[in-house]
Amino acid sequence: MVARRQVGLLVLAAALAVAGAVALESCAGRGGTADVGAIARERGLTDADIVAAVKTYQPTGRLDEYLMFSSGGHGGQVLVIGIPSMRLLKVIAAFTPEPWQGYATGADEHREMMRRARVAGHDITWGDTHHPALSETDADYDGQFLFIGDKANPRIAVIDLRDFETKQLVANPNMGTDHGAAFVTPNTEYVIESSQYAVPLWNEYADVDRYQQEYRGLVTFWKFDRQRGRVDEAASFSIELPPYWQDLADAGKGPSAGWAFINSFNGEMATGGIESRKPAFEAGASQNDMDYLHILNWQKAAQVAATPGRARMQRGQRVIPLRTAVDEGLLFLAPEPKSPHGADVTPDGRRIVVGGKLDPHVTVYAFEKIKQATEQRAFTGNDAFGVPILDFNAVIDGQLEVGLGPLHTQFDGEGNAFTSVFLDTKVVKWSVEPLQVLDEIGVHYNVGHIAVAEGDTKSPDGKYLVSLNKWAIDRFSPVGPLHPQNFQLIDLTGEKMQLLYDMPIGVGEPHYAQIIKADKLNPQLVYPVGTSPGTMAQARDAVAGGQERIERRGNEVHVYMTAIRSHFNPEHIRVRQGERVVIHITNIEQAREATHGFAIAKYNINLSLEPGESQTASFVADQAGVFPFYCTEFCSALHLEMAGYLLVEPRG
Amino acid sequence: MDRLTAFFSGQLSPRGRLLMVAATLAILPSIVLPTWTISLRAPQYPDGLELRIYPNTVAGDVREVNLLNHYIGMHEIEPDEFPEFRFIPFFILRFFGFALITALAARMPLAVLGWMDFVLFGVVMLYTMQHWLFEYGHNLSPDAPLNIEPFTPSLIGPTSVGQFSVSSWPASGAVLMGVAGLIGPIIALYEWRRMRGGTAAT
Known part of the structure; x- marks a missing residue:
């Protein structure tokens, strides 16, 4: 046991020494004492490994150049990861209760937020996060907000990057599931959410036999009120779409600003039924x-939606019917091969790249040609719902064969594109003009999305690419049948792409990620004392030091409490069984990181009170007895002493 | 002896008056500048903590320092509880006024009186600070979570308390007042030599 630990320590020391020594050597002239070569030989490291270590190793205290916001998949969260170190910095709770952040584990404001995001009469305690979207100004990340979609319970979460916390959950009443969420328009006028599996739109129920008649796709343009930092549901609108299974979306920018592009599969409008010997959906x-x-x-659709009589109210949402969308010239279709995944607008906004998934090509559409065709009404016909179809050959710039299963494309700032290729499990680098493959690199394994530094903005940085691989198989120590996923960091600075680092993701199955320059973010480090994170303003029931008290109002006991190192005040809360206890608690600290937790034993309550934060937690003291409460965040040397008693007297 | 009498009852030369004006200019801003800084360093405070003592208040990380001090039972630093803060700014203003009048009137006796007053004030203030430091370090609550030996933080230089290294130094306001205080002897020396030179010439 001891021996094994020592070996472990040796290996760790060696790894650090390699990185450190190489760094030292590059500091011209200053010789290190460790023999890097010997350590590398002992550990079986190649020169490329050493370079990769040196390119990613961050000495203590050095901050990362980029932050990556990644979906957490059906963990329902958002991951924040530093690049190039690939260190996990934070998991932001979005749709799933998360006790460390005190998210939906007792705070009234989260209960209310979750209540508003109930769907179909259900309390939903998880989400399937797919695509994070950083807010943009002039088609560039501005570091203010982050949006993410929940595929399973079509919802959007709004995260405020002033404190990296979820502020709003918006449920879509007219979708069965979403997938093309979230994507933003160039100035975050709207957050785009498009549906995946079509469901009946105008009626509550229709059998799948009536698929073509009743089932519909939908795209919702959620109006974002930047001042309030909230989606304005009343100012939002949707457009009814044919019942193809819409997939990913992207908003145009520059010359294509005002337009959005959504790809789709199941143009066949297959309805499955394998149990009845009908072709399965997959076929x-x-x-x-x-x-x-x-x-x-x-842009035009927003005007149409605002014109009285043009949109229909459906379940409280303004929906432009498909017929109207066609008549008004809001919707056109262009053929795309084949069951694709990813419609990605180039940084200059002049082209849209579609990865063919079941076709080995990426197809590059020219927005100029699309626009011309729509203006000249040069259509090859209409689909079954009357939507005009553009001539494939007239609107594309060309196609490039990249391999089996091309999915998602991102860009650098030098006219190059990078496409994930799922079946060949590789990333291909190619130039948009002329269309040619430049390089490829194998990844491990089954890459889904990729993220390049600022790679979907008008001015990508290139530099780093992260391959979000669905499978890791043999890359990490086995931890049971459920494997972590593998994020691989790839260096884009050289002629050839180079693999730098594998990061296991053991908390979810991420889909899409965005990478932002760290200096664009400027989060608060403490809240002003008494802040309610829900409103980012002074909480109504904030308690100042010296104002602590317990007030009885009928059947309610209001406790005005403060938390500061290392005590709560009051420390005794006496109530009678059956009374409603309302605890208003303010962390009156202003020191960075002086966070206190507030947990009540056996009452399923845990709050996280960051410095200055004020929260209210209410519950009925239905169980008599003595319940310790204590600070769950190790705050100080006397953290264990930071406790108190909730005394619930039995009913007489 | 006559010479001394003549010196102390004499007039200030134009240069002496100019130096006097310089003294007023050094005194005035010290009303708003920090007089003393006490900085605290500990491993978990990479940016350190700082208390800035102004003529009328204590600013900086007072809240955090109080919070830390409560562990050792130190009395809370509450600017309103120091009677000194109510009159120190007026004293400084008075010195400024006196120096200004001296420069205008150009009378040596005024200069000498003002300087002595000023120096006395400085000494009393240093003593008062030393007194408070002693008080805070010794008036420790016996109920505090941590019991430590009573101590007196240094007025100037480093002290170590628990995991903190505390360091106390004069700040810009005190430096300016020190400069103003030094101008006194400089004027005296200058005027003295001028008078002697003058006598020699006649």
């Missing part, structure tokens, strides 16, 4: 060589 939805890229004029 039925993969018959045609072409599906439809949806081309939407959202």
Whole structure:
């Protein structure tokens, strides 16, 4: 045991020494004492390994150049990861209760937020986060907000990057599931959410036999009120779409600003039924060589939605019917091969790249040609719902074969594109003009999305690419049948792409990520004393030091409490069984990181009170007895002493 | 003896008056500048903590320092509890006024009186600070979570308390007042030599 630990320590020391010594050597002239070569030989490291270590190793206290916001998949969270170190900095709770952040584990404001985001009469305690979208100004990340979609319970979460906390959950009443969420328009006028599996739109129920008649896709443009930092549901609108399974979305920028692009699969409108010997979805939805890229004029649609009588109110949402969308020229279709995944607008906004998934090509559409075709009404026909179809050959710039299963494309600032290729499990670098493959690198394994530093903005940085691999298989120590996923950091600075680092993701199955320059973020380090994070303003029931008290109002006991190193005040809360206890607690600290937790034993309550934060937690003291409460965040040397008693007297 | 009498009852030369004006200029800003700084360093405070003592208040990380001090039972630093803060700014203002009048009137007796007053004030203030430091370090609550030996933080230089190294130094305001205080002897020396030179010439 001891021997094994020592070996472990040796290996660790060696790893650090390699990185450190190489760094020292590069500091011209200053010789290190460790023999890097010997350590590398002992550990079996190649020169490339040493370079990779030196490119990613961050000595203590050195901050990362970029932050990556990644979906946490059906963990329902958002991961924040530093680049190039690939260190996990934070998990932001979005749709799933998360006790460390005190998120939906007792605070009234979260209960209210979750209540408003109930869907179909259910309390939902998880989410399937897919695509994070950083807020943009002039098609560039501005570091203010982050949005993310919940595929399972079509919802959008709004995260405020002043404190990296979720502020709003918006449920979509007219979708079955979403997938193309979230994506933002160039100035975050709207947050785009598009549906995945079509469901009946205008009626509550229709059998799947009536798929073509009743089932519909939908795209919602959620109006974002930047001043309030909230989605304005009343100012938002949706557009009814054909019942193809819409997939990913992207907003145009520059010359294509005002437009949005959504790809789709299941143009066949297959309805499954394997149990009745009908083709399974996987086969039925993969018959045609072409599906439809949806081309939407959202700027015009916003005007149409605002015109009285043009949109229909459906479940409290303004929906532009498909017929109206066609008549008004809001929606066009362009054929796209084949069951694709990813419609990505180039940094200059002049082209849209679609990865073919079941076709080995990326197809590059020219927005100029699309626009011309729509203006000249040069259509090859209409689909079954009357939506005009553009001539594939007339609107594309070209196609490039990149391998089997091209999915998602991101860009650098030098006219290059990077496409994830799922089946070949590689990332391909290619130039947009002329269309040619430049390089490729194998990844481990089954890459889904990729993220390049600021790679979907108008001015990508290039430099780093993260390959979000679905499988890790043999890359990490086995930890049971459920494997972590593998984020691989790839260096883009050289002629050839170089793999730098593998990061296991053991908390979810991420889909999409965005990488922002760290200096664009300027989060608060403490809250002003008495702040309610829900409003980012002074909490109504904030308690100042010296104002602590317990007030009885009928059947309610209001406790006005403070937390400061290392005590709560009051420390005794006496109530009678059956009374409603309302605890207003303020952390009156202003020191960075002086966070206190507040947990009540056996009452399923845990709050996280960051310095200055004020929260209210209410519950009925239904169980008599003595319940310790204590600070759950190790705050100080006398942290264990930071405790008190909730005394619930039995009913007489 | 006559010479001394003549010196102390004499007039200030134009240069002496100019130096006097310089003294007023050094005194005035010290009303708003920090007089003393006490900085605290500990491993978990990489940016350190700082108390800045002004003529009328204590500013900086007072809240955090109080919070830490409560562990050792130190009395809370509450600026309103120091009677000194109510009159120190007026004293400084008075010195400024006196120095200004001296510069205008150009009378040596005024200069000498003002300087002595000023120096006395400085000494009393240093003593008062030393007194408070002693008080705070010795008036420790016996109920505190941590019991430590009573101590007196240094008025100037480092002291070590628990995991903290505390360091106390004069700040810009005190430096300016020191400069103003030094101008006194400089004027005296200058005027003395001028008078002697003058006598020699006649």
